[in-house]
Structures are given as C-alpha cells and as structure tokens.
Amino acid sequence: MSAHTETTHITPYRVFVTVWVALILLTGITVSVTALDLGKLSTFTAVMIASVKASLVLLYFMHVRFEARLIQIIFLVTVISFAVFIFLTFADYSFR
Amino acid sequence: MTQACTAAGPNHEHSGHLEHYDPVANRIGMWLFLTTELLLFAVLFIIYAVYFHDYRPGFELAAQELNRTLGTLNTVILLTSSLTVAMAITAMQKGARRLCAGLLGVTIAMAALFLVIKSFEWQAKFDHGIYPGSDHMVDLSKGENLFFGLYYLSTGLHAIHIIIGMVFLSIVLWRVQSGRITAERFSLLENGGLYWHLVDLVWIYLFPLYYLIA
Numbered sequence: 353m354s355a356h357t358e359t360t361h362i363t364p365y366r367v368f369v370t371v372w373v374a375l376i377l378l379t380g381i382t383v384s385v386t387a388l389d390l391g392k393l394s395t396f397t398a399v400m401i402a403s404v405k406a407s408l409v410l411l412y413f414m415h416v417r418f419e420a421r422l423i424q425i426i427f428l429v430t431v432i433s434f435a436v437f438i439f440l441t442f443a444d445y446s447f448r
Numbered sequence: 449m450t451q452a453c454t455a456a457g458p459n460h461e462h463s464g465h466l467e468h469y470d471p472v473a474n475r476i477g478m479w480l481f482l483t484t485e486l487l488l489f490a491v492l493f494i495i496y497a498v499y500f501h502d503y504r505p506g507f508e509l510a511a512q513e514l515n516r517t518l519g520t521l522n523t524v525i526l527l528t529s530s531l532t533v534a535m536a537i538t539a540m541q542k543g544a545r546r547l548c549a550g551l552l553g554v555t556i557a558m559a560a561l562f563l564v565i566k567s568f569e570w571q572a573k574f575d576h577g578i579y580p581g582s583d584h585m586v587d588l589s590k591g592e593n594l595f596f597g598l599y600y601l602s603t604g605l606h607a608i609h610i611i612i613g614m615v616f617l618s619i620v621l622w623r624v625q626s627g628r629i630t631a632e633r634f635s636l637l638e639n640g641g642l643y644w645h646l647v648d649l650v651w652i653y654l655f656p657l658y659y660l661i662a
Contacts, residue, residue, distance in 0.1 A: 362541045363534070363537075363538055371531075375527045383516070386656075398660050399656065405652045410649070413641075413645045413648075419475070420472050434486070437490065437491075441494050
C-alpha cells in the first residue's frame with residue numbers, strides 16, 4: 353500500500369467548487385422547505401436533505417469515493433453501527 | 449494517529465528518508481479516530497431523537513427562540529471553510545505552496561468568524577435567561593428544558609471541536625510555511641482537512657435539527 357503515492361488521486365478545483373455550489377443550494381432548499389410547513393414530513397425532509405449534504409462532503413471533500421477500500425469499509429461499519437443503535441433504541445422506546 | 453505522520457518531523461533534514469512515510473496508513477489512522485468522533489456525536493443525535501419523539505411540542509416551541517438567520521449564515525461559513533481546506537490539499541498536490549497557505553488561512557479565519565457568531569447567539573440566549581439552571585428555565589416545560597439542554601451540549605461540544613480544528617489547522621499552516629509539509633509529504637494537511645470536514649459534517653445535522661424544526 354505504501355508505493356501508491358505517485359498515483360494519488362488529485363481532485364480538481366472545479367469538482368470542489370461544484371460540490372460547494374450544490375451544498376449551498378441544498379442549504380437554501382432546506383431553509384425554504386421548512387417555511388412550507390409540511391407537518392410531520394418536515395423533519396423527515398430536513399434530515400434527508402442533510403444526509404444528501406453529508407454524502408457530498410464525505411464522498412468528495414473527505415475523498416471517500418476515491419479512498420482505499422479499507423477506509424471505505426471502516427466508514428461503512430460506523431454507519432451500520434449507528435443504524436443498529438438507532439434501531440435498538442427505538443425498538444425499546446416504541447414498545448414500552 | 450496524527451503523531452504517526454508527524455513522527456518524521458525532526459528527521460526532515462534527511463529528506464531522502466521517505467521509507468517510513470505511508471499516507472494511506474496515516475489516513476486509516478485518522479479515519480479510525482474519526483469513527484469514534486462520529487459515534488460520540490451519534491449518541492447526542494440518538495438522545496435528541498428519543499426526546500424529540502417524546503416531547504415534540506416543547507421542542508418545536510423552544511426552537512423558535514433560535515436565530516434562524518445566524519444559523520443559516522454559520523452553515524454557509526462552515527460549508528465554505530470546508531471548500532477552502534479541500535482546495536488547499538489540491539493546491540499542495542500541485543505544488544502551489546503559497547496558495548495552499550492562503551486557503552488554510554482563510555479556513556482558520558472562517559472558523560473564528562463561526563465562533564464569533566455562535567458567541568453572539570449564546571449571549572442573546574443568556575440575556576433572555578435561557579441557560580441551564582436559570583430561574584427562567586425552571587418555569588419552562590420539560591420539553592423546552594430538554595431542548596435547550598441538548599442545544600448547549602451539542603453546540604458546545606461542536607464549538608470545542610471548532611477550536612481544536614483551528615489549532616490543528618494552524619499547526620498545519622505553520623508546517624506548510626516552514627516547508628515541512630510538501631507536495632510529496634502532506635499527510636498532516638490531509639488529516640487536518642479530514643478533521644475539519646468532520647466538524648462541518650456534524651453541523652450539517654445540528655443545523656436542521658435545532659434551527660429548522662420550529
């Protein structure tokens with residue numbers, strides 16, 4: 353794994369700028385969608401938009417898309433652990 | 449783990465000695481640390497989810513107290529600072545050291561601006577008697593108390609991470625300027641960037657959950 357320095361992926365500036373524009377647009381969308389008052393759906397929508405933004409930051413800014421397989425696995429294990437914690441917590445709280 | 453990539457610092461006069469430099473391993477170490485950070489904040493989000501489920505009206509009432517304009521402004525500041533630190537890495541990879549240093553400087557300045565805005569927000573809450581244990585808080589409902597308690601805990605822990613990130617990036621900037629971080633050897637810059645993006649990542653969720661539920 354140590355001999356790959358010369359093949360390191362360089363993300364062009366324009367990719368970062370494009371991602372940033374998308375993040376700013378999504379921020380604008382999430383702020384204006386809240387003003388619509390979608391009731392119960394509004395929190396769900398806000399979390400979904402936040403997750404799209406988080407994915408963009410992870411994949412491009414944090415380079416996960418072009419990262420070593422082991423780092424991608426480490427990240428996925430974290431997300432799956434979080435999902436299990438959420439599931440177990442709500443399985444407990446919902447049936448008390 | 450950051451020590452792993454700075455360990456060669458004192459030997460940097462012998463710039464031919466690159467045999468211990470393994471950027472992928474350095475990033476793996478950083479990512480292992482970041483997973484613990486992610487799960488630390490994840491616990492706060494689970495606590496939030498449970499109490500939001502149980503005390504939704506109180507949460508929605510309390511969230512009206514937060515300043516949505518300042519929250520949105522801080523979101524834009526953090527997203528932009530994430531852009532500049534990401535571009536700093538590309539600049540270093542292309543050998544543009546001065547551009548890299550400039551972008552890092554802008555990132556640190558935006559981090560400071562975020563903290564200034566955050567402190568104005570907290571000050572405004574304090575002035576309205578909204579802080580844990582205040583006389584005013586005692587009169588509020590349980591849901592509102594839980595909301596503000598979690599608000600201070602989450603944004604406070606996040607602010608501590610902003611401060612650590614500023615220190616981290618300042619060390620990176622200093623090492624870029626002193627020539628110890630180069631286009632061939634820039635793990636510390638990459639890991640500083642990763643840490644800063646984590647701070648951004650957490651805020652991406654804090655913002656809608658605290659500012660946009662009213």
